[in-house]
Amino acid sequence: GQNIDQPTEMTATEGAIVQINCTYQTSGFNGLFWYQQHAGEAPTFLSYNVLDGLEEKGRFSSFLSRSKGYSYLLLKELQMKDSASYLCAVRAHAGNMLTFGGGTRLMVKP
Amino acid sequence: DAGVIQSPRHEVTEMGQEVTLRCKPISGHDYLFWYRQTMMRGLELLIYFNNNVPIDDSGMPEDRFSAKMPNASFSTLKIQPSEPRDSAVYFCASTNADTQYFGPGTRLTVL
Numbered sequence: 730g731q732n733i734d735q736p737t738e739m740t741a742t743e744g745a746i747v748q749i750n751c752t753y754q755t756s757g758f759n760g761l762f763w764y765q766q767h768a769g770e771a772p773t774f775l776s777y778n779v780l781d782g783l784e785e786k787g788r789f790s791s792f793l794s795r796s797k798g799y800s801y802l803l804l805k806e807l808q809m810k811d812s813a814s815y816l817c818a819v820r821a822h823a824g825n826m827l828t829f830g831g832g833t834r835l836m837v838k839p
Numbered sequence: 840d841a842g843v844i845q846s847p848r849h850e851v852t853e854m855g856q857e858v859t860l861r862c863k864p865i866s867g868h869d870y871l872f873w874y875r876q877t878m879m880r881g882l883e884l885l886i887y888f889n890n891n892v893p894i895d896d897s898g899m900p901e902d903r904f905s906a907k908m909p910n911a912s913f914s915t916l917k918i919q920p921s922e923p924r925d926s927a928v929y930f931c932a933s934t935n936a937d938t939q940y941f942g943p944g945t946r947l948t949v950l
Contacts, residue, residue: 760937771930771941772882816882825870825934826895829882 733830749802751817760820767813843942857919864933874930
């Protein structure tokens, strides 16, 4: 079976840095994805990791450790518009099927 | 590109009625996915297709749910008969590589 865990909610201050963690236990591993979802909207792709290490893309970075079954999404210079849910998803096998975690709802306060 | 297109965007129906949700994937994408999202269960994969062929339908909750993909540019998800517990947002997504692109979703309310 597949098990993906992430915190339910987080709160951070505008301009600060926040780290959203994701741990997974899956029958295989072929990539980890992060998606952003604003309330009432569709998920949109943020990042993809398949090898260990840090992937940086502007204010957002994503880290992966396959041996630990662990990833995090790092958001820098937080803005109010970053208030959203962040979904961690694992592709266990080839074939593009993703299993999603429950999502972390991030609230950015002034 | 217009992205993934779904219709209708909102659907309100009564218990026992048939509901058909529609999806047009991004042109050239050969994978299509149907998801359901609720507060309680999060985002769940229902079924996915590769080159119009259903590959995994293990997420389809029961026989009341069925999905078809008659060609590369169109798919339907049908619920017959619908029940109040089917109320959710249904997303369609497509990809031809690593990244799945989601449609805007259909918000279904079954009274």
